[in-house]
Amino acid sequence: MGRSPCCDKEGLKKGPWTPEEDQKLLAYVQEHGHGSWRALPPKAGLQRCGKSCRLRWTNYLRPDIKRGKFSLQEEQTIIQLHALLGNRWSAIASHLPKRTDNEIKNYWNTHLKKRLVKMGLDPTTHKPKNHALGCSQPKQIANLSHMAQWESARLEAEARIVRESKQLATSQLMNSASASGLVSSRPPCLDILKVWQGTWTRSSRKDVAGASLFANLESPTSILNFSDNMNAVGLIGYQEDQNKDIMGNSVELHDHHITDPNCSTSYTVPDSMRFPGFLDGFGHDDNVVFDDNKGNNYWTNILNVFNSPMGSPVF
DNA sequence: AAGTACCTCAACCGCTTCCAC
DNA sequence: CGTGGAAGCGGTTGAGGTACT
Numbered sequence: 001m002g003r004s005p006c007c008d009k010e011g012l013k014k015g016p017w018t019p020e021e022d023q024k025l026l027a028y029v030q031e032h033g034h035g036s037w038r039a040l041p042p043k044a045g046l047q048r049c050g051k052s053c054r055l056r057w058t059n060y061l062r063p064d065i066k067r068g069k070f071s072l073q074e075e076q077t078i079i080q081l082h083a084l085l086g087n088r089w090s091a092i093a094s095h096l097p098k099r100t101d102n103e104i105k106n107y108w109n110t111h112l113k114k115r116l117v118k119m120g121l122d123p124t125t126h127k128p129k130n131h132a133l134g135c136s137q138p139k140q141i142a143n144l145s146h147m148a149q150w151e152s153a154r155l156e157a158e159a160r161i162v163r164e165s166k167q168l169a170t171s172q173l174m175n176s177a178s179a180s181g182l183v184s185s186r187p188p189c190l191d192i193l194k195v196w197q198g199t200w201t202r203s204s205r206k207d208v209a210g211a212s213l214f215a216n217l218e219s220p221t222s223i224l225n226f227s228d229n230m231n232a233v234g235l236i237g238y239q240e241d242q243n244k245d246i247m248g249n250s251v252e253l254h255d256h257h258i259t260d261p262n263c264s265t266s267y268t269v270p271d272s273m274r275f276p277g278f279l280d281g282f283g284h285d286d287n288v289v290f291d292d293n294k295g296n297n298y299w300t301n302i303l304n305v306f307n308s309p310m311g312s313p314v315f
Numbered sequence: 316a317a318g319t320a321c322c323t324c325a326a327c328c329g330c331t332t333c334c335a336c
Numbered sequence: 337c338g339t340g341g342a343a344g345c346g347g348t349t350g351a352g353g354t355a356c357t
Binding site for chain 1: 341342343344345346347351
């Protein structure tokens with residue numbers, strides 16, 4: 001680029017910040033704001049380059065930073081967003097307002113990435129690494145393959161909903177809310193993460209055949225709506241023939257009619273989603289179904305979904 | 316107790332993006 | 337539209353801490 005880095009100037013300090021330097025920077029920014037980072041150091045009495053000051057402020061001194069251990073919810077959010085956004089740490093950090101991109105990046109590299117690898121997933125693509133796993137059993141391979149298929153479709157849908165949400169937000173700003181006669185029938189909660197979390201956090205746990213499974217007892221069926229025309233929907237099965245959930249409790253079937261717990265919106269389940277194998281009892285053969293309404297059904301074994309340490313969905 | 320390996324995370328480096336002119 | 341300066345971003349490093357032998 002031909003331009004000398006600002007930190008190469010003579011006399012500028014590098015390395016760890018002292019408490020005195022922190023105090024100077026904090027006091028200056030709190031009183032004057034940072035304005036131009038390049039111009040700040042001499043004004044604040046610091047022998048640092050502006051870049052170093054900005055980094056110290058954004059990653060450490062900013063008052064709205066949450067420090068310490070990441071919660072399970074935060075971990076899930078990071079994994080979900082990483083699957084969607086890749087290594088775009090600042091974009092991921094924008095969904096975790098009190099965490100910095102640097103902190104999230106470090107946490108990913110030191111914890112989450114390793115966890116995915118341990119689970120046999122490629123931390124870049126979030127898809128199963130069949131060869132790396134060395135899984136010789138055809139059934140395992142098939143499961144992972146289905147999972148990858150499902151994951152791929154899910155990511156596609158997520159990317160679409162992000163785009164659509166942005167468009168919707170823009171158009172809703174343009175159009176007055178009162179002119180709602182023509183407003184889309186899309187439910188209000190389009191945030192995919194909220195929908196999933198809202199669905200799963202109400203789950204209850206039971207150990208089945210040595211594996212920890214979770215089932216939503218409040219609603220036998222969980223739904224995720226991706227778009228206006230409902231062309232991508234996720235479902236968790238229940239025992240249709242016995243009308244019982246995973247705990248053996250009686251449940252109401254609602255006859256093709258299911259409710260999104262977050263949106264209080266009901267949908268009619270298309271017949272295409274009710275295909276054999278979906279409601280085949282509980283245990284290792286339960287499946288999560290994903291239908292793109294284009295004649296494609298994606299599914300994965302329930303254990304793959306409930307496979308994380310806390311029994312939460314692995315996304 | 317000493318040496319070594321491994322882990323964590325603050326900070327740096329270099330590139331890209333943004334924006335004013 | 338092109339240019340240059342500043343901010344932002346993501347990859348990487350290395351000091352300090354901890355666990356293990």
